[in-house]
Amino acid sequence: MRIGELAKRTGVSPRSLRYYEDQRLLTSSRSDAGQRHYSDAAVQRVALIRQLFDAGMSSRVIATVLPCVDVPGALGVAEETFAAMMRERDRINGRPGWLSPESLHP
DSSP states (O other): OBHHHHHHHHTOOHHHHHHHHHTTSSOOEEOTTOOEEOOTHHHHHHHHHHHHHHTTOOHHHHHHHHHHHHSTTOHHHHHHHHHHHHHHHHHHHTSTTTTSHHHHOO
16 A cells, blocks of 8 residues: 555554654555555554554654564564663653653643
């Protein structure tokens, strides 16, 4: 599917989809004319990326986590992903009041 169809199916702008590609979170093939083409699996991939962004993760952290999804059971990938998640947890926990009810509803 082309970028416009993926945007429509996921509710994510074409600009964001191009950003995801630039950050190596999403891949596409290119036609001879240079148009992006995505597999049907890209819909689920974009949904996962959105969930991770919504959870407060940066694109850098998401790029570290996604290989664990791509290669389930790969011990080295799982260990690296676990370490990245622990660093992200520590970063989030180090921001007191960031996610408190008071900060969400002033």
